[in-house]
Amino acid sequence: MAFPSRLIEGYRAFSQYRLPGEQDRYRELAQSGQAPQVMVIGCCDSRVSPEVIFDARPGELFVVRNVANLVPPYAPDGAYHGVSAALEFAVGALRVRHIVVLGHAHCGGVQAFAEERAPLSPGDFIGRWMSLLAPAAAKLEARREAPDYLGRLERASIVNSIDNLMTFPRLAALIAQGRVTAHGAYFGVATGELSVLDRATGEFVRVGGSY
Ligand SMILES: [Zn+2]
Numbered sequence: 001m002a003f004p005s006r007l008i009e010g011y012r013a014f015s016q017y018r019l020p021g022e023q024d025r026y027r028e029l030a031q032s033g034q035a036p037q038v039m040v041i042g043c044c045d046s047r048v049s050p051e052v053i054f055d056a057r058p059g060e061l062f063v064v065r066n067v068a069n070l071v072p073p074y075a076p077d078g079a080y081h082g083v084s085a086a087l088e089f090a091v092g093a094l095r096v097r098h099i100v101v102l103g104h105a106h107c108g109g110v111q112a113f114a115e116e117r118a119p120l121s122p123g124d125f126i127g128r129w130m131s132l133l134a135p136a137a138a139k140l141e142a143r144r145e146a147p148d149y150l151g152r153l154e155r156a157s158i159v160n161s162i163d164n165l166m167t168f169p170r171l172a173a174l175i176a177q178g179r180v181t182a183h184g185a186y187f188g189v190a191t192g193e194l195s196v197l198d199r200a201t202g203e204f205v206r207v208g209g210s211y
Helices: 005-032 082-094 108-114 125-139 149-165 169-176
Strands: 038-043 061-066 098-104 181-187 194-198 203-206
Touching (some): 038 082, 061 082, 082 098, 098 149, 108 149, 149 181, 149 194
Antiparallel strands (some): 194 203
16 A cells, blocks of 8 residues: 555655754754644644644644544543543643633534534544533523534634533642743634634634634
8 A cells, every 4th residue: 555645745745845944943852852842632623734734843832633623621531531641741741821712603513513424434533532522502592493503612612622521630730830821712704714712702803804
């Protein structure tokens, strides 16, 4: 099975055009180790790459992506917890200053939850994973038939994930001390617009940009 030619071409373009400008930075980062200030929790969706949206350079963003950018609640139960492990590392070792939950429009995971789609497989990892959305859906006053219901659920889910961040005791303490700040952001896939959650009002406010 051949390695995907698109990736070979992409790597060639990277090594020809981008790497020369970043080579020193990569060397420095290799020596000193990474020290990103920002952790982003994003969706696996191929259209919503945090490094692209935030025009990030190597070493700037510590990114964990999962289906529908969800943060599970703190659960030290001996099971495998990828997001919690990434959070622990970001907060405990890297000492990031900001944690951004980045949601987006047209999220397939959120849509599957809202439409109560049949599981893709008998194991149904997605169904169980998406059940993390239930508290957000329960709090939402809008009904499923309401205009932009999916958008509202996508944004409510971001707030719910931030609430779940607060269930991690060490992280909650750092947030209370003002040493870490939790943020929500929402990317409009079709428009390219970014909105940022105003925690005081609960509203998502569009970020000005030249689009
Ligand atoms: Zn998504």
